[in-house]
């Protein structure tokens with residue numbers, strides 16, 4: 001059986017549905033601090049669970065005889081700047097709980113998401129390497145950088161089979177955006193299909209690494225299923241798909257909705273975006289476990305518009 005923590009979040013919702021599709025609804029236990037969408041709740045077992053409470057997690061692992069766990073609960077970059085203490089507590093303690101659960105063999109294999117947010121202003125911005133300078137300037141980025149160090153430590157010291165990916169900004173339609181900086185790339189579609197002008201909170205030339213959710217889910221399942229001897233990196237792998245600016249995204253949308261209009265009103269999230277890379281070198285993921293993206297900007301735009309309109 002598989003346990004998903006943070007199953008009602010942007011990635012958690014999609015991961016739960018994909019794993020239920022793949023392994024059967026009743027083999028995937030969804031859990032979160034609050035209930036989720038009707039689709040998620042009606043498709044298989046759900047438990048209210050606070051990922052910062054070790055005893056509760058341990059009880060859940062024993063109750064369902066969990067073999068694999070995915071920790072998708074976190075507070076994202078923009079919201080974490082407003083609630084630094086809560087963000088640090090949630091992001092780090094939930095990871096410690098998961099690592100310790102694996103250390104005492106209550107689960108066999110675990111997944112934890114990192115992010116391009118681990119990179120900072122001194123990191124090379126173009127084709128950012130797998131191993132490089134990391135000087136994150138956000139609470140979220142610091143929690144992800146620290147988390148990567150703990151993942152590597154628990155693998156080396158305790159043999160914990162932890163797998164991790166540095167997700168770029170993820171674009172999806174099933175859940176509303178939740179406190180991220182890259183979420184402009186989701187908000188924009190919700191406005192466009194309602195015929196509304198979109199006021200973008202980032203400058204028009206802010207280039208960021210992005211990925212369509214289906215690619216991110218496929219990458220997650222790939223690294224979890226791959227032969228452990230092929231995994232050379234136990235902190236977290238760079239993965240990439242596309243990089244674009246708000247202007248490029250708006251132009252692609254205009255190709256489908258000619259009268260779509262965008263204007264720019266940068267806010268505090270501009271400084272967060274400016275500290276992140278423009279593009280990512282994911283050659284190590286390609287070499288080690290055959291990573292390859294499928295959705296480019298054109299296909300992502302088509303998928304988002306079709307699904308949000310249906």
Ligand code: VAH
Pocket residue numbers: 076077078115116117140167168169170179180181182183
């Ligand atoms: C955020 N979507 O904006 C998340 C992600 C790289 C961005 O970490 O905070």
